[in-house]
Amino acid sequence: MSNVLEVSENYDTIIIGGGIVGCAAAWALSQYNLRVLLLESNNDITCGATKANSGIVHAGYDCVPGTLKAKLNAEGAKMFPMLAKQLDFPLKVNGSMVLCFDKAEHSHIEELYDRSVKNGIPEVEIISAEQAYQLEPNIADGLYSALLAKTAAVISPWEAAIAFAENAATNGVQFLIETKVTNITADNGLFEVFADNQKFIAKTLINAAGTSSAYIRNFLAKDKSDYEEIIPQRGQYFLLDNAHKNFVKHTLFQLPDNSGKGVLVAPTADGNIIVGPNSENISKEVDFTTAEDVKTTKAGLADVLEKIAISVKGLPINGNITTFAGVRAKHSSKDFVIDEPFPGFVNALGIDSPGLSAAPAIALMLTKLITKKLHPTKKADYVATRRAIQRFGELSFAEKQALIAENLKYGHVVCRCETVTEADIIDAIRRPVGARNLDAIKRRTRSQAGRCQGGFCSLKLTDILQNELGLSEEKIWSC
Amino acid sequence: MELLIIGGGPAGLSAAIKAKEQGLADVCVLERNSHMGGILNQCIHHGFGLHIFDEELTGPEYAQRLIDRALQLGVKFMNNTMVTDLDENRLVTYVSPNGAAQVQANAVILGMGCRERTRGALRIPGFRGRGIFSAGTAQALVNMRGYVPGKRVVILGSGDIGLIMARRMSLEGAEVIGVFELNSFSSGLKRNIVQCLDDYGIPLHLSHTVTRIVGENYNLTGVYVAPVDETRTPIYAQEEFIPCDTLLLSVGLIPENELSKKAGVQLSSVTGGAIVNSDLSTNVNGIFSCGNVLHVHDLADDVTLEAYRAGVAAVDFIRNGTKISQTNKIAVTAGKNVCYVSPNFVQPNEEIELLFRSDGVFRKAKITVKDGENVIKTLKRRVVAPGEMEKVKINTGNMKGCTVAIETE
Numbered sequence: 068m069s070n071v072l073e074v075s076e077n078y079d080t081i082i083i084g085g086g087i088v089g090c091a092a093a094w095a096l097s098q099y100n101l102r103v104l105l106l107e108s109n110n111d112i113t114c115g116a117t118k119a120n121s122g123i124v125h126a127g128y129d130c131v132p133g134t135l136k137a138k139l140n141a142e143g144a145k146m147f148p149m150l151a152k153q154l155d156f157p158l159k160v161n162g163s164m165v166l167c168f169d170k171a172e173h174s175h176i177e178e179l180y181d182r183s184v185k186n187g188i189p190e191v192e193i194i195s196a197e198q199a200y201q202l203e204p205n206i207a208d209g210l211y212s213a214l215l216a217k218t219a220a221v222i223s224p225w226e227a228a229i230a231f232a233e234n235a236a237t238n239g240v241q242f243l244i245e246t247k248v249t250n251i252t253a254d255n256g257l258f259e260v261f262a263d264n265q266k267f268i269a270k271t272l273i274n275a276a277g278t279s280s281a282y283i284r285n286f287l288a289k290d291k292s293d294y295e296e297i298i299p300q301r302g303q304y305f306l307l308d309n310a311h312k313n314f315v316k317h318t319l320f321q322l323p324d325n326s327g328k329g330v331l332v333a334p335t336a337d338g339n340i341i342v343g344p345n346s347e348n349i350s351k352e353v354d355f356t357t358a359e360d361v362k363t364t365k366a367g368l369a370d371v372l373e374k375i376a377i378s379v380k381g382l383p384i385n386g387n388i389t390t391f392a393g394v395r396a397k398h399s400s401k402d403f404v405i406d407e408p409f410p411g412f413v414n415a416l417g418i419d420s421p422g423l424s425a426a427p428a429i430a431l432m433l434t435k436l437i438t439k440k441l442h443p444t445k446k447a448d449y450v451a452t453r454r455a456i457q458r459f460g461e462l463s464f465a466e467k468q469a470l471i472a473e474n475l476k477y478g479h480v481v482c483r484c485e486t487v488t489e490a491d492i493i494d495a496i497r498r499p500v501g502a503r504n505l506d507a508i509k510r511r512t513r514s515q516a517g518r519c520q521g522g523f524c525s526l527k528l529t530d531i532l533q534n535e536l537g538l539s540e541e542k543i544w545s546c
Numbered sequence: 547m548e549l550l551i552i553g554g555g556p557a558g559l560s561a562a563i564k565a566k567e568q569g570l571a572d573v574c575v576l577e578r579n580s581h582m583g584g585i586l587n588q589c590i591h592h593g594f595g596l597h598i599f600d601e602e603l604t605g606p607e608y609a610q611r612l613i614d615r616a617l618q619l620g621v622k623f624m625n626n627t628m629v630t631d632l633d634e635n636r637l638v639t640y641v642s643p644n645g646a647a648q649v650q651a652n653a654v655i656l657g658m659g660c661r662e663r664t665r666g667a668l669r670i671p672g673f674r675g676r677g678i679f680s681a682g683t684a685q686a687l688v689n690m691r692g693y694v695p696g697k698r699v700v701i702l703g704s705g706d707i708g709l710i711m712a713r714r715m716s717l718e719g720a721e722v723i724g725v726f727e728l729n730s731f732s733s734g735l736k737r738n739i740v741q742c743l744d745d746y747g748i749p750l751h752l753s754h755t756v757t758r759i760v761g762e763n764y765n766l767t768g769v770y771v772a773p774v775d776e777t778r779t780p781i782y783a784q785e786e787f788i789p790c791d792t793l794l795l796s797v798g799l800i801p802e803n804e805l806s807k808k809a810g811v812q813l814s815s816v817t818g819g820a821i822v823n824s825d826l827s828t829n830v831n832g833i834f835s836c837g838n839v840l841h842v843h844d845l846a847d848d849v850t851l852e853a854y855r856a857g858v859a860a861v862d863f864i865r866n867g868t869k870i871s872q873t874n875k876i877a878v879t880a881g882k883n884v885c886y887v888s889p890n891f892v893q894p895n896e897e898i899e900l901l902f903r904s905d906g907v908f909r910k911a912k913i914t915v916k917d918g919e920n921v922i923k924t925l926k927r928r929v930v931a932p933g934e935m936e937k938v939k940i941n942t943g944n945m946k947g948c949t950v951a952i953e954t955e
């Protein structure tokens with residue numbers, strides 16, 4: 068490799084980080100006549116916190132009234148159902164409950180209810196134990212009361228991020244993966260962004276680097292006294308086979324107690340059951356989330372199981388198909404930090420929960436800060452919608468017949484557990500911001516996400532990746 | 547269509563051959579892969595066919611014998627054909643590059659085989675990147691694609707595929723550090739322990755498990771192993787780190803009965819396979835089950851023998867309707883020290899071979915078949931082990947119940 072810097076100039080905006088926040092920002096900016104580039108260090112977008120969280124669009128009652136979190140959660144939650152239609156990603160409005168097992172703690176339920184009023188959240192009510200058991204028979208014995216929020220939803224977080232990204236790319240935003248930003252300088256009202264042997268120049272920057280957002284911001288700090296800090300907090304999960312999809316219908320939360328927020332059990336947008344997360348500080352400073360940071364631990368998983376036994380009885384834990392963990396990017400203020408600490412440098416820092424729920428609203432707020440500076444015009448040929456990859460297994464018999472008649476490759480089922488066809492896999496590779504490895508295919512199609520966890524289909528996927536992209540076997544199996 | 551067979555492994559092929567040999571005109575095998583033969587295609591080692599063909603064949607050779615015979619008899623093969631739905635009236639829905647179609651069958655034989663248990667089912671904490679494979683996936687990678695996934699290998703679980711892969715990886719130049727087995731006994735065949743581990747100097751650590759997996763970025767860097775106590779709980783004080791770049795899991799096989807469930811076929815919670823009568827019929831009229839989708843077999847030869855019976859029974863059903871009497875059927879139960887017995891129900895006055903597995907290793911074992919307190923048959927074995935399927939032939943006569951048990955001295 069040469070040491071010569073390849074210089075790419077003239078971007079209006081560079082977004083650093085391809086999680087839900089960066090991708091939503093790219094989507095929001097793409098309606099304007101701006102040259103926008105998104106840089107992502109991983110081998111796919113959506114590999115940070117966005118791929119390892121609970122996937123809940125929180126109704127918005129639990130944020131402290133008056134905070135950015137409260138405002139942006141409420142706005143984001145309101146936008147999501149419409150966005151899911153427009154950009155075609157899975158969202159199910161399943162409602163959520165906070166469970167109270169102790170009469171003495173019922174006041175906390177009332178307090179949450181009061182917050183919902185202050186935060187302007189519709190369709191929240193306090194229900195009796197009988198009403199709750201009627202809705203969810205697997206709630207553990209001894210329930211006293213519950214808070215029901217009917218607008219809470221579940222989404223597939225990475226599919227949402229991918230939908231934002233694909234639509235942004237269709238409207239001209241450029242995406243570069245495997246490009247890790249390692250320095251930034253400011254010069255004459257322009258930013259120079261360094262990544263390996265490349266340099267990118269832009270008028271404005273958006274910092275959406277998740278757990279690395281402090282690291283990115285601090286490049287421009289005058290000195291150490293001006294440094295920001297992220298407190299990384301890991302959460303671990305179990306994911307159960309979709310054979311158990313009816314175990315619960317609502318997202319079931321616990322009342323927060325001294326030891327933390329408690330764990331939840333919920334159906335995912337894809338029909339599995341998710342159980343978690345615990346909450347543990349990772350002692351080391353995390354500039355980049357590594358495999359070590361997102362490992363699961365014996366103690367963490369045991370903690371999840373112990374806590375969830377408070378909420379539900381008879382959890383079918385033998386149907387577990389995988390465990391995983393994600394890292395929250397917490398800020399000491401406990402709120403989101405969305406600001407412009409240096410002229411033209413816009414921050415989305417400390418985006419922990421409810422960052423997913425708030426993402427579209429965060430994106431609009433970031434976009435406002437950028438457009439105030441650049442005064443762009445709107446695109447005349449803006450494409451507002453995006454079409455998802457087929458869910459072949461969910462189509463009717465006639466629809467399947469029609470698809471196969473149109474393209475033989477729809478008749479070749481590659482993934483047996485989730486019924487994904489060769490045509491779907493090829494689509495996932497060829498789309499804008501397409502898949503370049505096995506995991507990226509999994510996030511876009513659900514192949515390898517089912518009960519055999521890729522035991523059978525990963526070999527067929529290898530063939531397709533080789534054909535489409537000319538990758539070596541070695542490369543495919545080592546990343 | 548008279549007889550549709552789902553799955554073109556040794557079970558499906560053998561059932562098809564037998565049905566044709568009974569003179570049935572219309573027999574079709576649906577297989578989702580591009581080739582018939584099922585899992586045998588990746589089993590390139592010797593040891594198949596000693597009972598059926600009286601020779602030692604490799605897996606692909608064994609499969610080819612069945613394929614040739616089936617074609618010679620006029621069995622219809624449909625490759626690249628994935629069955630996506632089955633209902634209780636035997637309406638079979640499938641997709642293939644030729645289109646999606648629905649066919650009504652007079653009888654259906656289930657021969658879908660099994661899949662491997664995954665790391666998720668074991669809930670081992672730690673790193674979740676590349677370098678962790680189920681043994682069967684690694685077998686396909688090495689044998690079908692010529693790609694060897696690592697150089698320093700730890701194997702968890704002593705199932706047959708794991709044992710065979712220990713030898714295979716050694717032959718490919720990898721260092722196999724050891725096989726770790728949670729139980730105090732191996733779940734594989736004795737002959738595989740001798741031929742695949744002992745002959746290659748690979749240690750088998752019984753009563754051990756992997757407690758944590760460690761990795762960096764995308765790569766596995768090692769595992770922690772520990773001995774377990776009598777309750778199979780790891781003794782963490784004795785945890786030991788083993789550097790490795792590959793972890794193979796051979797921790798059990800699960801019959802693939804998702805389709806069977808759609809048709810309302812009742813499954814056993816012990817085997818994960820269908821609950822069957824002595825003619826391998828399920829609770830759903832005209833649907834039969836055999837091979838690994840019924841219960842996991844050690845030997846392909848046993849799969850063929852079982853599938854032959856399913857083929858005969860399906861033809862008989864098509865011609866004469868069901869022979870199974872619901873009122874006279876006798877439940878077969880697993881007694882002391884027995885994990886399961888197949889079939890689950892027998893009929894009065896029939897000659898039948900019961901297949902069963904022990905739930906532990908027992909030396910100087912006495913196998914008994916009883917009707918209540920009445921001993922119908924006894925057999926002596928020097929040793930019985932869960933890794934080796936046992937068989938006992940009985941005549942059911944006018945038995946009211948039937949329990950298979952293992953006693954030790």
Ligand SMILES: Cc1cc2nc3c(=O)[nH]c(=O)nc-3n(C[C@H](O)[C@@H](O)[C@H](O)COP(=O)(O)OP(=O)(O)OC[C@H]3O[C@@H](n4cnc5c(N)ncnc54)[C@H](O)[C@@H]3O)c2cc1C
Pocket residue numbers: 552553554555556557558576577578579583584585586589594627628629630657658659660661662681682683685706707710799802805836837838839842843844845846847849
């Ligand atoms: C990975 C692995 C390795 C093994 N190695 C050995 C060994 O070395 N020696 C040994 O003696 N035994 C081995 N066995 C054990 C087993 O007994 C095999 O010998 C035997 O192949 C089982 O036969 P089967 O026909 O029941 O299943 P399979 O051979 O698995 O055949 C089932 C077939 O059904 C097809 N199918 C499933 N569902 C559908 C559907 N919906 N539509 C269409 N087709 C479908 C599958 O693609 C497959 O081809 C192994 C098993 C596995 C899983």
Ligand SMILES: Cc1cc2nc3c(=O)[nH]c(=O)nc-3n(C[C@H](O)[C@H](O)[C@H](O)COP(=O)(O)OP(=O)(O)OC[C@H]3O[C@@H](n4cnc5c(N)ncnc54)[C@H](O)[C@@H]3O)c2cc1C
Pocket residue numbers: 083084085086087088089106107108109112113114115116117118119120121122123124125246247248249275276277278279280283300301302303344355392393394395396418419420421422423424425
């Ligand atoms: C356990 C857990 C549970 C949660 N549950 C919920 C929930 O149910 N509902 C909810 O609303 N929110 C939830 N959240 C919060 C939500 O997941 C996050 O707020 C959201 O995903 C953050 O998105 P992001 O884009 O800011 O960060 P990320 O998704 O982490 O994206 C940051 C990206 O920046 C990239 N990057 C970092 N450094 C660089 C660099 N130097 N150069 C280039 N790229 C870089 C990273 O690779 C990454 O892709 C949860 C979070 C966790 C961890």
